[in-house]
Amino acid sequence: MTQVQLEIIMIASVVAASCSIIGTFLVLRKMALMSDAISHAILFGIVIMFFFIESTASLPMIFAATLTGVLTVYMVEALVRTRLVKEDAAIGLVFPALFSIGVILISRYASNIHLDTDAVLLGELAFTPFDRLLIGSVDIGPKALWLALIVGIVNLLFVLLFYKELKIATFDAGLSAALGFSPVLIHYGLMTLVSVTAVSSFEAVGSVLVVALMIAPPAAAYLLTDRLPAMIGLGALLGVASAVSGYFLARAVDGSIAGSMATMTGVVFTLVLFLAPERGLISRWLRQERQKWQFAGELLLVHLSHHTGQPNEKDECSIDHMARHMQWDQNFSTGVVNYVTRNGLAERKNGGQCLMLTEKGKGVAYNVMMR
Numbered sequence: 001m002t003q004v005q006l007e008i009i010m011i012a013s014v015v016a017a018s019c020s021i022i023g024t025f026l027v028l029r030k031m032a033l034m035s036d037a038i039s040h041a042i043l044f045g046i047v048i049m050f051f052f053i054e055s056t057a058s059l060p061m062i063f064a065a066t067l068t069g070v071l072t073v074y075m076v077e078a079l080v081r082t083r084l085v086k087e088d089a090a091i092g093l094v095f096p097a098l099f100s101i102g103v104i105l106i107s108r109y110a111s112n113i114h115l116d117t118d119a120v121l122l123g124e125l126a127f128t129p130f131d132r133l134l135i136g137s138v139d140i141g142p143k144a145l146w147l148a149l150i151v152g153i154v155n156l157l158f159v160l161l162f163y164k165e166l167k168i169a170t171f172d173a174g175l176s177a178a179l180g181f182s183p184v185l186i187h188y189g190l191m192t193l194v195s196v197t198a199v200s201s202f203e204a205v206g207s208v209l210v211v212a213l214m215i216a217p218p219a220a221a222y223l224l225t226d227r228l229p230a231m232i233g234l235g236a237l238l239g240v241a242s243a244v245s246g247y248f249l250a251r252a253v254d255g256s257i258a259g260s261m262a263t264m265t266g267v268v269f270t271l272v273l274f275l276a277p278e279r280g281l282i283s284r285w286l287r288q289e290r291q292k293w294q295f296a297g298e299l300l301l302v303h304l305s306h307h308t309g310q311p312n313e314k315d316e317c318s319i320d321h322m323a324r325h326m327q328w329d330q331n332f333s334t335g336v337v338n339y340v341t342r343n344g345l346a347e348r349k350n351g352g353q354c355l356m357l358t359e360k361g362k363g364v365a366y367n368v369m370m371r
Contacts (some may be wrong), residue, residue, distance in 0.1 A: 037091045162189070216265035293339045
């Protein structure tokens with residue numbers, strides 16, 4: 001692997017970890033759409049700042065984009081407070097307006113500079129290693145890598161320093177206010193970091209990948225654990241894994257690096273969605289299947305308990321009669337009988353045509369009736 005390839009992977013990995021750390025709280029606050037809104041709306045602030053300073057210098061752009069991100073959040077919440085539109089509708093009103101104005105201004109007045117819609121939306125990681133940071137005559141690496149590291153460290157420090165406040169404000173804003181914390185201040189601090197993270201990353205990876213990295217890895221981590229520290233760590237690891245695997249996918253198909261990485265965030269999330277031990281679709285299906293057979297088996301045991309020792313026991317405990325009585329089809333009835341006999345809850349008698357409760361089955365039937 002060449003130095004350029006290694007630097008591309010390092011830049012993408014740091015950006016992925018940084019986006020995932022801050023994105024965890026967006027997922028928990030159910031504000032995934034807000035990351036999309038901010039990452040697109042900041043284009044308006046970037047263009048306006050360019051008109052003032054006639055330069056694409058990073059610090060002024062980050063400042064302008066951060067202000068635009070906070071403005072976007074404020075405008076969305078102002079619309080929501082009117083109670084005339086819901087949050088998703090407010091986001092759909094605000095960010096397309098700001099983003100489209102930014103696109104129009106770029107295409108009309110800034111078409112001759114390295115500030116175009118393709119770069120903003122898709123980025124170009126392949127070029128980032130060639131924009132070097134020099135201290136004197138010493139080359140210390142790509143600018144994008146150092147910028148991503150600084151923003152990542154800021155995000156991590158923010159989470160570590162205000163972990164308690166973030167946790168309480170995220171899960172119970174009312175309790176946060178009662179304890180003397182300011183949910184509004186924490187909220188806008190978080191949104192400011194989202195804006196900084198988005199604008200510091202989009203030139204390298206594009207806003208599409210920024211949104212993917214902010215949402216998909218934390219959402220996947222949310223399916224794997226309930227513990228917030230583990231969720232933050234898992235989200236960062238899944239983000240890095242998506243970035244690295246996406247790079248090799250791009251090499252294999254000779255496609256867009258950022259697009260391949262965004263694709264892998266979706267692939268990773270899909271795998272977790274199906275395979276997560278507790279919340280995954282497969283585990284949920286297996287659990288529902290177990291519950292179905294358990295419920296039907298308990299219903300059968302209660303029926304047997306009611307008729308054991310009664311004059312009509314022979315008829316009522318007949319397997320064929322029970323299937324008709326429960327209105328079960330033949331295949332399902334056979335499955336339930338197999339379930340209770342396999343688990344030692346009942347045993348066949350009279351040539352296998354009738355069922356009789358075992359001691360274990362009697363205990364289960366009694367517990368069911370006592371619920």
